Amino acid sequence: MYNQTEIIKDTTDLGPDGELVINMGPQHPATHGVLHLVVTLNGETIKKIEPHLGYIHRSIEKMCERLSYRQFIYVTSRMDYLSSHINNTACALLIEKGMQIEVPERAKVVRTILNELTRIASHELWIGAMAMDLGAFTPFFYAFREREMITDIMEDTCGARLTMNYIVPGGLMYDIHPNFQTKVKAFVKQFKEKVTEYEDLVTGNIIFQSRTKGVGVLTAEDAISYGCSGPVARASGVSCDMRKIAPYDAYDRVEFDEVIETAGDSFARYIVRVKEMNQSIRIIEQLIDNIPEGEFVGKTKNVLKLNKGEFYQRVETARGEFGVFIVSEGGTTPYRIKFRSPGFSNLSVLNHIAKGSKIGDLMATMGTLDLVIPDIDR
Amino acid sequence: MFLKDYISDVYNGVASLLKGMRKTGYYFTHSKEIITEQYPDNRATLKLADRFKGEVVMPHDDNNEHTCTGCTACELACPNGTIKIITKFDVTPEGKKKKAIDAFIYRLEMCTLCNLCITACPSDAIKMVPNFEHSVFDRSKLTKVLNKPGSKIKEGIE
Numbered sequence: 430m431y432n433q434t435e436i437i438k439d440t441t442d443l444g445p446d447g448e449l450v451i452n453m454g455p456q457h458p459a460t461h462g463v464l465h466l467v468v469t470l471n472g473e474t475i476k477k478i479e480p481h482l483g484y485i486h487r488s489i490e491k492m493c494e495r496l497s498y499r500q501f502i503y504v505t506s507r508m509d510y511l512s513s514h515i516n517n518t519a520c521a522l523l524i525e526k527g528m529q530i531e532v533p534e535r536a537k538v539v540r541t542i543l544n545e546l547t548r549i550a551s552h553e554l555w556i557g558a559m560a561m562d563l564g565a566f567t568p569f570f571y572a573f574r575e576r577e578m579i580t581d582i583m584e585d586t587c588g589a590r591l592t593m594n595y596i597v598p599g600g601l602m603y604d605i606h607p608n609f610q611t612k613v614k615a616f617v618k619q620f621k622e623k624v625t626e627y628e629d630l631v632t633g634n635i636i637f638q639s640r641t642k643g644v645g646v647l648t649a650e651d652a653i654s655y656g657c658s659g660p661v662a663r664a665s666g667v668s669c670d671m672r673k674i675a676p677y678d679a680y681d682r683v684e685f686d687e688v689i690e691t692a693g694d695s696f697a698r699y700i701v702r703v704k705e706m707n708q709s710i711r712i713i714e715q716l717i718d719n720i721p722e723g724e725f726v727g728k729t730k731n732v733l734k735l736n737k738g739e740f741y742q743r744v745e746t747a748r749g750e751f752g753v754f755i756v757s758e759g760g761t762t763p764y765r766i767k768f769r770s771p772g773f774s775n776l777s778v779l780n781h782i783a784k785g786s787k788i789g790d791l792m793a794t795m796g797t798l799d800l801v802i803p804d805i806d807r
Numbered sequence: 808m809f810l811k812d813y814i815s816d817v818y819n820g821v822a823s824l825l826k827g828m829r830k831t832g833y834y835f836t837h838s839k840e841i842i843t844e845q846y847p848d849n850r851a852t853l854k855l856a857d858r859f860k861g862e863v864v865m866p867h868d869d870n871n872e873h874t875c876t877g878c879t880a881c882e883l884a885c886p887n888g889t890i891k892i893i894t895k896f897d898v899t900p901e902g903k904k905k906k907a908i909d910a911f912i913y914r915l916e917m918c919t920l921c922n923l924c925i926t927a928c929p930s931d932a933i934k935m936v937p938n939f940e941h942s943v944f945d946r947s948k949l950t951k952v953l954n955k956p957g958s959k960i961k962e963g964i965e
């Protein structure tokens with residue numbers, strides 16, 4: 430670990446063998462937030478990368494310990510803000526499991542649809558931002574056009590665009606908007622037409638391919654030993670989809686494929702995300718016409734109290750496996766709460782896969798890990 | 808062989824770039840399909856979703872009456888102390904004492920718009936409205952008293 434003065438000293442001194450230490454971030458357009466990488470270079474070759482965290486630490490876990498089981502859910506939207514629905518779902522599922530709350534079928538199906546919409550929105554934003562990191566500005570706008578349709582659906586049904594807080598223990602906060610089904614169908618139709626545009630603009634592009642193919646290769650063994658999950662691990666051939674391994678909500682009744690690539694490079698991670706969007710569309714299509722009628726929230730007590738014990742629930746967010754662990758003393762607030770965020774493990778692999786490559790490739794490698802800093806640094 | 812590879816690489820590269828450029832050109836000539844909104848010029852026609860969570864308000868009817876009983880359920884439900892309810896005791900015409908709100912203090916700068924207070928309220932006294940232009944020059948303007956001056960509780964609400 431460096432302390433502050435060492436960082437300043439290192440940036441001005443050339444080390445013994447011509448090493449140069451540069452600080453990338455905390456304010457850097459490609460670090461998407463406040464990630465601080467201390468990169469040791471030998472010429473243009475990366476010798477070492479040390480991520481420094483703490484710039485956006487809000488002590489969320491400690492904060493949750495004084496909030497009740499209804500209140501703490503909204504905080505988790507502020508962690509991985511691009512999968513806020515999925516984070517909320519994880520917390521709600523844990524409480525439902527711990528208290529044996531019956532969730533109505535309608536709520537389960539709507540939750541699944543919303544989770545998949547969130548996943549598409551997150552991957553869309555990632556594709557746009559990733560292409561922008563590599564110097565292509567146009568795809569950003571194309572990706573945002575489709576993402577905007579999703580945020581419109583979210584706005585109508587949940588009342589917010591990013592931090593929804595729509596999922597409560599037992600079901601949903603309120604019923605879906607009457608136009609929910611028509612809007613989702615319109616989105617599915619448009620998405621299927623327009624997804625070819627990404628293929629033309631990005632996937633087939635020779636510059637994009639040569640900047641990502643063979644860059645930042647992660648082997649399956651390393652993916653497992655570093656605890657990677659989500660598209661990062663699946664691009665290396667590791668099967669780790671929580672929706673398949675431990676189905677929750679309505680995932681056990683839908684058909685979809687777990688997307689697995691074997692190359693392990695940045696391009697494979699890109700391909701996994703594009704294919705995953707198509708799988709999400711497949712899930713939505715199976716469910717959207719079959720939303721069961723009935724209650725949208727199950728019967729719950731006014732004051733929620735978890736039994737004494739330890740509880741864990743994991744879900745698949747757009748970035749990987751997200752886990753919530755609660756130790757309860759039987760009171761109305763958690764005794765201890767711990768989140769397992771996918772981004773943290775995915776970031777830890779960065780030094781390993783970027784070492785030895787050129788500094789220009791760092792952008793592609795880091796971009797395809799899909800880091801959301803508030804998720805890493807809670 | 809080398810020359811053949813080289814030429815086919817250049818050909819494929821240029822073809823992939825032109826394929827992308829064709830899409831850009833398509834939207835350049837089809838400007839109707841562009842969906843950018845011109846805020847704030849479109850303020851008059853801008854319509855936000857009716858459920859959009861923008862601000863907590865307390866609706867009053869024509870007689871300046873609201874339905875808040877001062878039960879403080881919303882204050883307890885709020886995760887971050889945004890709401891503070893100051894109660895007083897009104898004397899009814901029959902001479903009985905009745906609890907009522909003196910001030911419903913709402914700090915917009917602290918509100919996370921999580922909607923928990925609205926779902927907690929047993930008498931639907933507060934609701935969310937889609938206001939989003941909240942910028943003011945002084946932070947103190949964000950602390951609001953939601954019950955209007957002189958307002959009282961509607962008849963028959965307990």
Ligand code: SF4
Pocket residue numbers: 863884885886887888889890917918919920921922923924925
């Ligand atoms: S919306 Fe949430 S944060 Fe705002 S006043 Fe209501 S409960 Fe408090």
Ligand code: SF4
Pocket residue numbers: 874875876877878879880881882892927928929930931932933
């Ligand atoms: S707004 Fe509703 S919950 Fe809050 S004090 Fe008034 S009646 Fe009670």
